[in-house]
Amino acid sequence: xxxxxxxxxxxxxxxxxxxxxxxxxxxxxxxxxxxxxxxxxxxxxxxxxxxxxxxxxxxxxxxxxxxxxxxxxxxxxxxxxxxxxxxxxxxxxxxxxxxxxxxxxxxxxxxxxxxxxxxxxxxxxxxxxxxxxxxxxxxxxxxxxxxxxxxxxxxxxxxxxxxxxxxxxxxxxxxxxxxxxxxxxxxxxxxxxxxxxxxxxxxxxxxxxxxxxxxxxxxxxxxxxxxxxxxxxxxxxxxxxxxxxxxxxxxxxxxxxxxxxxxxxxxxxxxxxxxxxxxxxxxxxxxxxxxxxxxxxxxxxxxxxxxxxxxxxxxxxxxxxxxxxxxxxx
Numbered sequence: 001x002x003x004x005x006x007x008x009x010x011x012x013x014x015x016x017x018x019x020x021x022x023x024x025x026x027x028x029x030x031x032x033x034x035x036x037x038x039x040x041x042x043x044x045x046x047x048x049x050x051x052x053x054x055x056x057x058x059x060x061x062x063x064x065x066x067x068x069x070x071x072x073x074x075x076x077x078x079x080x081x082x083x084x085x086x087x088x089x090x091x092x093x094x095x096x097x098x099x100x101x102x103x104x105x106x107x108x109x110x111x112x113x114x115x116x117x118x119x120x121x122x123x124x125x126x127x128x129x130x131x132x133x134x135x136x137x138x139x140x141x142x143x144x145x146x147x148x149x150x151x152x153x154x155x156x157x158x159x160x161x162x163x164x165x166x167x168x169x170x171x172x173x174x175x176x177x178x179x180x181x182x183x184x185x186x187x188x189x190x191x192x193x194x195x196x197x198x199x200x201x202x203x204x205x206x207x208x209x210x211x212x213x214x215x216x217x218x219x220x221x222x223x224x225x226x227x228x229x230x231x232x233x234x235x236x237x238x239x240x241x242x243x244x245x246x247x248x249x250x251x252x253x254x255x256x257x258x259x260x261x262x263x264x265x266x267x268x269x270x271x272x273x274x275x276x277x278x279x280x281x282x283x284x285x286x287x288x289x290x291x292x293x294x295x296x297x298x299x300x301x302x303x304x305x306x307x308x309x310x311x312x313x314x315x316x317x318x319x320x321x322x323x324x325x326x327x328x329x330x
Contacts, residue, residue, distance in 0.1 A: 211248020
């Protein structure tokens, strides 16, 4: 909650810079494994975010290799994010050492985005807390009370409080095919890397979109895969007037090479679990995107390969559903 309040206070400071910033979009992300009728593994994620376009961005602020030589457009995003992880046996009150630990993560994220008609560079920083200070135990109890669902018995054994920081760099390409009888299609490959005490990993994959009036942006993504969602090629305020509606299907595929994951490896200063983490996993996704006027909604179903070697009766983690609501300011 303290992080969320800090996020709101930080955003309010932007009022002092109205001449140089335009509010582009408000987004709300919700991820949950209820689609698979489970309550295990990565079981919840949420994000509130604001995207701003910098009007005086004639020069790029992300002069990073792979950047296209064409004129770029600069955006900045501010987000409050929380995530929740639980083991399989939610009724066990004792410490479970051979399954993933209970864990909560809440953080603030700021992202710098340089977009052109063919490529996107994103550099983002996460700063927050893992452990009881994240408030995820209380959040799960709150929602389970509303849904009249059982409470998890082992939260007292969650990961200890640890200051969290992670740096992420993502590069995306924008490949648009010619229309086929009015049907549009766009391919968005990506490469990404993360470094910090939360995660050390390298990722790669692609998003394919096919449908009608596909937005001129770099597509939606989950909280942990493929960077920040839906960065426009140009600000909506300087694009040609948008069509009133769009509808398209989307399919994604990706891989992760993981050297460290705090939610599987445990706290940096403690060794209380003995699971065998997989250093490589892959995912598939399929979903639908709809927009009418300034509102859009995206849904995607993500399927994952094993993240760690399951023991005993523990179920293999399957995946989660991702729902994103957007409101555009233009």
